Amino acid sequence: MAFSLTQSARQTHDPMDSYVYDGKSAETRNLKPGELSTGTTIMAIPFDGGVVLGADSRVSTGTYVANRTSDKISQLHDRIWACRSGSAADTQALTDYVRHYLGQLAIETGRLPTVKTAAYLMRKLCYENKDNLMAGVIVGGWDPVEGGSVYNIPLGGTCIKMPFAIGGSGSTYIYGLVDSEFTADMGKNEAVTLVKKAISHAMARDGSSGGIIRTVIVSEGSNEREYIPGNNLPYGP
Amino acid sequence: TKTGTTIVGLVYKNGVVLGADTRATNGTEVADKDCEKIHFLAPNIYCCGAGTAADTEKTTELISSNLELLRMNTGMKQSRVVTACTLLKRMLFRYQGHIGAALVLGGCDSKGPHVYQIYPHGSTGKLPYTTMGSGSLAAMSVFETGWTENMEEADAVELAKRAILAGVFNDLGSGSNCDTCVIRLDGTVSFDRGAVKPNDVGPFRDAIQRSDRLNMTKGTTATLNSSFVKHNRVTLADVTVTEMEA
Numbered sequence: 001m002a003f004s005l006t007q008s009a010r011q012t013h014d015p016m017d018s019y020v021y022d023g024k025s026a027e028t029r030n031l032k033p034g035e036l037s038t039g040t041t042i043m044a045i046p047f048d049g050g051v052v053l054g055a056d057s058r059v060s061t062g063t064y065v066a067n068r069t070s071d072k073i074s075q076l077h078d079r080i081w082a083c084r085s086g087s088a089a090d091t092q093a094l095t096d097y098v099r100h101y102l103g104q105l106a107i108e109t110g111r112l113p114t115v116k117t118a119a120y121l122m123r124k125l126c127y128e129n130k131d132n133l134m135a136g137v138i139v140g141g142w143d144p145v146e147g148g149s150v151y152n153i154p155l156g157g158t159c160i161k162m163p164f165a166i167g168g169s170g171s172t173y174i175y176g177l178v179d180s181e182f183t184a185d186m187g188k189n190e191a192v193t194l195v196k197k198a199i200s201h202a203m204a205r206d207g208s209s210g211g212i213i214r215t216v217i218v219s220e221g222s223n224e225r226e227y228i229p230g231n232n233l234p235y236g237p
Numbered sequence: 238t239k240t241g242t243t244i245v246g247l248v249y250k251n252g253v254v255l256g257a258d259t260r261a262t263n264g265t266e267v268a269d270k271d272c273e274k275i276h277f278l279a280p281n282i283y284c285c286g287a288g289t290a291a292d293t294e295k296t297t298e299l300i301s302s303n304l305e306l307l308r309m310n311t312g313m314k315q316s317r318v319v320t321a322c323t324l325l326k327r328m329l330f331r332y333q334g335h336i337g338a339a340l341v342l343g344g345c346d347s348k349g350p351h352v353y354q355i356y357p358h359g360s361t362g363k364l365p366y367t368t369m370g371s372g373s374l375a376a377m378s379v380f381e382t383g384w385t386e387n388m389e390e391a392d393a394v395e396l397a398k399r400a401i402l403a404g405v406f407n408d409l410g411s412g413s414n415c416d417t418c419v420i421r422l423d424g425t426v427s428f429d430r431g432a433v434k435p436n437d438v439g440p441f442r443d444a445i446q447r448s449d450r451l452n453m454t455k456g457t458t459a460t461l462n463s464s465f466v467k468h469n470r471v472t473l474a475d476v477t478v479t480e481m482e483a
Binding site: 032035036059064066067070087088089092093132145237 | 326329330333334356358359361364373418474
């Protein structure tokens with residue numbers, strides 16, 4: 001089965017026809033046996049002048065943790081990053097494609113690509129290959145047009161610009177926390193604190209999330225990469 | 238599902254150490270008691286393979302060939318480990334997991350020592366130490382207890398051996414011997430086939446008394462007649478060469 005970028009003729013069955021509640025999340029239900037999942041907690045919050053992206057670091061095959069220190073925040077361009085969740089292979093391939101396209105675009109236009117463009121490219125791939133992919137991505141970054149912005153691209157290939165975005169199997173546990181603590185005009189430090197707190201809480205409750213918390217703080221002048229070791233989390237046993 | 242094998246790779250002070258067991262299984266039967274699971278990719282890059290034996294063998298052969306062609310076509314003196322990793326993952330992703338090759342890739346290049354883990358569906362991870370195969374849990378427990386940063390070579394090799402032996406003895410899919418391969422930053426490689434042989438049955442098999450009738454010496458079968466005809470080789474003298482008109 002080749003990986004095709006064009007729109008495929010779809011004779012699919014509607015997965016809702018055979019839907020049975022089995023306790024599995026959308027992230028893990030459709031993985032093939034043996035496939036690696038970045039069943040995950042990822043989030044991104046824009047602040048004035050940039051964006052904070054955060055993720056846990058657990059990659060699992062079933063119940064075994066294949067990589068406990070993985071990096072789920074991939075760089076797409078100078079100031080554009082993407083948080084990956086779902087199938088590790090699919091999301092790595094997707095970010096490679098988008099990175100390639102953005103690099104080419106930057107050379108051809110002579111300017112920094114916008115986060116909107118990056119999200120559009122990612123969405124196009126995710127939507128048109130939805131039958132063969134299992135990928136939930138959050139694209140975030142800084143560009144001269146919009147400043148800091150965040151786009152959430154969940155499983156089916158929807159692309160929505162959001163004031164903040166959370167994703168991955170662990171995100172279900174922190175909707176309440178983030179909804180109550182998020183405010184629209186957060187500064188950089190407040191945003192970083194919230195990201196670290198929320199991901200800690202998700203890691204405490206979600207079996208597929210764990211390890212360390214990686215963060216990337218993107219602003220006009222710089223990308224700051226940090227991580228918190230698993231025994232120094234703001235919350236947790 | 239894991240695949241019958243224990244393979245490991247780790248980074249130490251002066252390079253990388255790769256290790257593998259030597260059992261190849263066909264279901265519950267042992268098909269090969271001493272197979273080679275550490276494959277050559279480039280003079281400075283080797284790859285351990287778990288999963289479908291044919292897939293790991295042919296995939297690593299193909300990428301080894303492509304790396305050599307790339308070196309020749311671009312005048313590179315040495316391939317980068319990340320190049321090998323990218324070539325492998327792009328191919329494995331294209332085949333959507335149908336090529337059952339789970340690899341531990343290790344080597345040294347101008348950027349330092351590197352170890353990668355590569356899964357059949359095409360995902361990769363770059364780590365200071367990793368294990369794969371059905372015996373990976375046994376081996377990883379050894380690594381998680383014993384690995385430290387900047388180990389000395391002797392300690393690193395010993396740790397890799399201990400990890401493989403953990404798989405050999407505690408995992409049914411792994412067994413027989415332990416092979417190791419040390420790739421150093423200075424470019425030297427030590428491929429130690431049969432570094433540890435805890436299951437050597439050679440002496441036991443030799444000690445078995447068998448009937449002398451099983452040892453058939455030359456002359457047991459009588460020769461009735463023999464003749465020898467030399468192969469007729471065509472020499473240049475036999476060939477007439479006529480030049481074509483321009």
